[in-house]
Amino acid sequence: MSAPVITFFNNKGGVGKTSLVYHIAWMLADLGHRVVVADLDPQANLTTAFLTEEEIERLWSGAGPGRTVWGTIRPFQEGEGGLGSSTLTTTGDDRLALLAGDLELSAFEDDLSASWPKCLDGDPRAFRIISAFWSVLQSAASQHAAEYVLVDVGPSLGAINRAALVASDFVVIPVAPDLFSMQGLRNLGPALQKWRTGWRQRLAIDLPGRIALPQGRMDALGYVVLQHGVRLNRPVKAYQRWIQQIPDVFRTSVLGSQDHSPAPAIDADPFCLGQLKHYRSLVPLAQEARKPIFFLSHADGAYGGHLQAARDAHGDFAVMAERIMERISEAVEPRST
Amino acid sequence: MPLSDPELEDLLADMESDRVERKESAQAADKIGQAICAFANDLPDHRLPGVLFLGVKDDGRPAGLAITDQLLQNLAAHRDQGNLLPPPSMTVRKVVLHGQELAVVEVQPSNTPPVRYKGQIWVRVGPRRGLANGDDERRLNERRRSLDLPFDARPQQEATLADLDRGLFSDTLVPSLVPAAVLAANGRSTEQRLAALRLTTADGIPTTAGLLTVGKDPLRFLPGAYIQFLRVAGDSLADPIVDEKRLDGPLPALLRTLDELLRINIRVAVDITGGPLESKTPDYPVAALQQVVRNAVMHRTYEHTNSPVRLTWYLDRIEVVSPGGPFGVVTTASFGSGITDYRNPTLAEMMHGLGYVQRFGAGIPITRKGLADNGNPPPEFEPTESHVAVTIRSRS
Numbered sequence: 032m033s034a035p036v037i038t039f040f041n042n043k044g045g046v047g048k049t050s051l052v053y054h055i056a057w058m059l060a061d062l063g064h065r066v067v068v069a070d071l072d073p074q075a076n077l078t079t080a081f082l083t084e085e086e087i088e089r090l091w092s093g094a095g096p097g098r099t100v101w102g103t104i105r106p107f108q109e110g111e112g113g114l115g116s117s118t119l120t121t122t123g124d125d126r127l128a129l130l131a132g133d134l135e136l137s138a139f140e141d142d143l144s145a146s147w148p149k150c151l152d153g154d155p156r157a158f159r160i161i162s163a164f165w166s167v168l169q170s171a172a173s174q175h176a177a178e179y180v181l182v183d184v185g186p187s188l189g190a191i192n193r194a195a196l197v198a199s200d201f202v203v204i205p206v207a208p209d210l211f212s213m214q215g216l217r218n219l220g221p222a223l224q225k226w227r228t229g230w231r232q233r234l235a236i237d238l239p240g241r242i243a244l245p246q247g248r249m250d251a252l253g254y255v256v257l258q259h260g261v262r263l264n265r266p267v268k269a270y271q272r273w274i275q276q277i278p279d280v281f282r283t284s285v286l287g288s289q290d291h292s293p294a295p296a297i298d299a300d301p302f303c304l305g306q307l308k309h310y311r312s313l314v315p316l317a318q319e320a321r322k323p324i325f326f327l328s329h330a331d332g333a334y335g336g337h338l339q340a341a342r343d344a345h346g347d348f349a350v351m352a353e354r355i356m357e358r359i360s361e362a363v364e365p366r367s368t
Numbered sequence: 369m370p371l372s373d374p375e376l377e378d379l380l381a382d383m384e385s386d387r388v389e390r391k392e393s394a395q396a397a398d399k400i401g402q403a404i405c406a407f408a409n410d411l412p413d414h415r416l417p418g419v420l421f422l423g424v425k426d427d428g429r430p431a432g433l434a435i436t437d438q439l440l441q442n443l444a445a446h447r448d449q450g451n452l453l454p455p456p457s458m459t460v461r462k463v464v465l466h467g468q469e470l471a472v473v474e475v476q477p478s479n480t481p482p483v484r485y486k487g488q489i490w491v492r493v494g495p496r497r498g499l500a501n502g503d504d505e506r507r508l509n510e511r512r513r514s515l516d517l518p519f520d521a522r523p524q525q526e527a528t529l530a531d532l533d534r535g536l537f538s539d540t541l542v543p544s545l546v547p548a549a550v551l552a553a554n555g556r557s558t559e560q561r562l563a564a565l566r567l568t569t570a571d572g573i574p575t576t577a578g579l580l581t582v583g584k585d586p587l588r589f590l591p592g593a594y595i596q597f598l599r600v601a602g603d604s605l606a607d608p609i610v611d612e613k614r615l616d617g618p619l620p621a622l623l624r625t626l627d628e629l630l631r632i633n634i635r636v637a638v639d640i641t642g643g644p645l646e647s648k649t650p651d652y653p654v655a656a657l658q659q660v661v662r663n664a665v666m667h668r669t670y671e672h673t674n675s676p677v678r679l680t681w682y683l684d685r686i687e688v689v690s691p692g693g694p695f696g697v698v699t700t701a702s703f704g705s706g707i708t709d710y711r712n713p714t715l716a717e718m719m720h721g722l723g724y725v726q727r728f729g730a731g732i733p734i735t736r737k738g739l740a741d742n743g744n745p746p747p748e749f750e751p752t753e754s755h756v757a758v759t760i761r762s763r764s
Contacts, residue, residue: 063398125397327723328544328721328722328723328724329540329544329620329623329624329722329723329724330623330627330722330724331723334540334620334624335539335540338539338540338543338544339539339543341543342543342548345548346548346552349548
């Protein structure tokens with residue numbers, strides 16, 4: 032199997048998803064794995080976490096096709112030939128490569144949206160459009176000899192995300208313990224299910240010629256709880272109440288479980304990949320230094336207690352990254368036997 | 369003295385030797401770093417260089433690897449990336465043995481063991497490579513006693529453990545220098561940790577680096593270990609002095625106050641009328657100044673001198689003068705040409721762990737680039753036998 036594609040997806044924004052992808056990507060690399068992290072969010076927030084404004088400007092406005100996801104897809108989408116190979120951007124760690132995002136990616140939405148029904152007519156171009164993200168990710172993965180491909184997407188149930196999910200083997204769902212995020216989780220499960228079956232239907236269509244297409248597994252590996260203490264400067268009310276609901280909502284909405292026996296408590300739930308606390312004062316330090324919070328040093332302003340908190344964060348993220356890898360290998364193994 | 373071709377051929381053929389490792393390619397950078405680390409530690413006490421061959425299979429047959437210049441550069445970069453600390457003495461070259469091109473990395477045993485790769489001590493145990501256990505670490509610490517040590521790893525005989533700030537050591541140095549995985553795995557005592565990081569000898573006598581890094585009062589033993597800051601309202605020392613400060617204290621405090629001082633003294637001009645967007649231009653780029661002064665602290669001599677690092681801030685320029693001329697393989701002639709050496713390897717390791725040095729050998733390039741990007745003239749280096757002076761000029 033080629034490198035598994037893991038998409039971090041939630042249709043409620045502002046839960047800290049992008050920051051989670053950023054940190055998990057660094058952690059996987061720190062644990063010795065080769066990782067491609069791809070920014071398929073048209074807001075390109077993940078890209079800004081890695082690069083300074085000047086560096087992004089160079090990526091977006093340099094001569095020739097942009098060195099971003101959209102830079103690779105655009106010539107093909109405009110009918111000027113096939114999909115080229117992806118352009119990766121280096122990061123501070125040679126095991127970690129970034130597939131940079133692009134604000135212009137939103138221009139792809141209409142075409143993706145129109146191509147989805149056209150697949151049912153057996154239109155090969157429609158299939159190529161829908162699987163364009165997949166092709167770009169696979170090209171990036173083989174160039175970098177990656178073991179994992181992590182994908183950040185925007186918070187929506189639109190056509191861009193549908194195509195991103197079709198390209199994914201696995202899905203990790205970040206949730207915040209509050210009303211909005213729980214409602215998001217309830218909407219997301221059925222959407223995932225619909226896309227999965229929709230893609231299967233399309234895969235069954237007999238196409239002229241051979242087009243390499245993704246399987247569109249979209250297996251939900253589990254969820255990560257991101258605990259924010261405050262929202263709009265007001266403490267979130269009784270968030271423990273929401274936390275307790277997550278295992279049940281995840282089972283019924285995302286896994287589509289019909290089992291009505293009570294779900295396990297969150298601490299015992301195998302689908303809970305991690306519960307992250309809010310690393311309050313470390314976040315601005317890390318953004319300033321453009322590095323993950325667990326790599327903050329004395330020189331970045333992490334003194335005393337902050338330094339200790341940064342080291343603790345290393346442990347928290349390491350445990351979560353190990354868990355994600357473990358769940359992936361469990362999901363991959365049975366299929367190969 | 370590099371090994372001769374016949375010696376290398378013998379080593380290549382010797383399947384039993386623990387002075388040799390063979391790699392088919394340069395793919396796994398971590399494995400290569402660990403191998404270099406293990407040779408530098410020389411736990412079996414051969415006192416002979418260890419050799420890493422690239423381009424051969426485990427059984428000694430050629431693997432058909434193309435030895436490119438890029439490959440050799442990547443291998444050499446291991447020394448300066450900051451993962452191997454203190455930086456080991458090693459050479460990288462291409463040789464042709466039995467008509468086959470190979471890359472050879474020759475690593476000299478370190479005279480300040482233990483050497484760490486990414487915070488962990490790797491050693492050779494027979495034909496295998498492994499992590500040092502407590503006993504291995506103690507043997508490596510003991511070994512320093514019989515070696516000709518750099519000044520910063522030598523004991524300050526009058527000092528005792530009471531002169532070191534243990535709180536600072538365990539709260540700041542340990543979490544900065546020891547990876548979390550290592551901390552969790554071994555419950556070593558503070559004394560053991562101090563010795564293993566070369567801040568004390570194996571007998572618990574503080575070293576120069578120990579006093580500089582976590583000493584309660586480093587100046588008591590090293591009277592020149594401070595930075596003299598002077599701000600002059602003019603372009604010569606005869607002009608009125610508007611500010612004068614002495615920065616001292618243990619390394620983390622010294623470097624932190626230094627950063628604050630530089631930031632406060634840099635002036636940022638804001639242009640709100642010259643264009644559609646306001647533009648901010650500092651008179652000096654902070655990154656370049658930090659490099660110059662941090663490097664002065666790291667590379668200066670602390671031996672036989674009571675002279676501080678002098679940082680003099682004139683109206684039109686900044687002068688940084690550090691005691692001690694170019695060191696080791698660096699000479700006044702080759703200064704700044706990319707050759708690096710370390711007068712204070714332990715101090716370098718501490719500054720790297722604390723995050724004040726990202727990679728070695730990058731200080732001068734970062735300074736040049738920072739100044740150029742900000743529109744300042746290039747830095748002027750004046751290395752002499754007894755001092756290194758750097759002049760940085762303001763944007764005009």
